[in-house]
Amino acid sequence: MESFFDGLSLADTHQILIRNIISLRVSEDLFNDLSDNPEDWLVAQRYETGAKPHNHISKAPVIDRPFEEAEWFAAIGFPFKSWTASRYSDGSFGVWYGVDTVETSVYETVHHWRSRLLRDAGFEQMVIAGDRESITGDRRIYGVRCDAALVDLRPQVSVYPALIDPESYHFTQPIGARLKTEGHPGLITLSARCDGGVFAVLNPDVLSNPKIQSYLTYRLTRQGVQVSNGPCTQQGANDAWMCVP
Structure with a gap:
């Protein structure tokens, strides 16, 4: 591993990065089913805000949330592998992942949506088995400015293919x-x-x-994930902007 760091260079980065996250297209009030009085909703919202951890009140959660969650969950002694672990962290610290294009963000997030959410919950198998026709999820695309001298690992990929291993993070987390x-x-x-x-x-x-x-909508079918710019319709693949097998 020591030799891996020999000769690494920096990439002076000043550009907009793409961040693709789970999000509803239209916000829902979580408390309007508890009361018909809008004043009651405001009271509930104040109590919710007051109960949040102090480090979960960022004004820019699309930037800060990965770091907030890692700090919060680091205090919990999970008897299993931390669910906040990622390619470059074991979960003990936060990492914010962005990409160069919306297309790259789709390929990356479709993989994690299927493997870390739908598959774990058994939803993917329901679609494959024909018990459900499809599963849909909404996404929000952000552009975020990055200004930093970043360590450039791209030239190392041909020598160390474990950098882009599709499943294992044992090489990259250290x-x-x-x-x-x-x-x-x-x-x-x-x-x-x-x-x-x-x-x-x-x-x-x-x-x-x-x-x-x-905004994007993902729709998992037996043929793969259809990605649409608008809400998915019965036309399915005919409406899709991209399809990921």
Whole structure:
């Protein structure tokens, strides 16, 4: 592993990164089914805000949430592997992942949506078995400015293919831990899902100016995941902007 770091270079990065997250297209009031009085909703919202951990009140959650969650869950002694673990973290610290294009974000998030949410909950198997025709989920696309000198791992991929292993993170998590310990703001690597670039940011201070760019809808069918710019319709694949097998 020591030789891996020999000769690494920095990429002076000043660009908009794409962040693709789960989000409803239309916000729902979580308390309007408890009372018909809007004043009661406001009271409930104040109590909810007061009960949140102090580090979950960021004004830019699309930037800060991965770091907030890692800090919060680090205090919990889970008897199993931390669910906040990722390619460059064992879950003990937060990593913000962005990509170069919306297409790259789709390939990356479709994989995690299927493997870490639908499959774990048994929903994917229901669709495969024909018990359900489809499962849908809404996404929100942000553009976030990044200004940092990032460690560039892209030239290393041909020598160390474990950097983009589609399943195992055993090689990459120690890399992220060392860069975090040494105070590096982040890294650039290649996507394990497609021909695209991935940015793993370790310091939220190098991110700024998040803006909503668009919304997507994912629809899992037996043929794969159909990705639409608008809400999915009965036309299915005919409406799809992308299809991921």
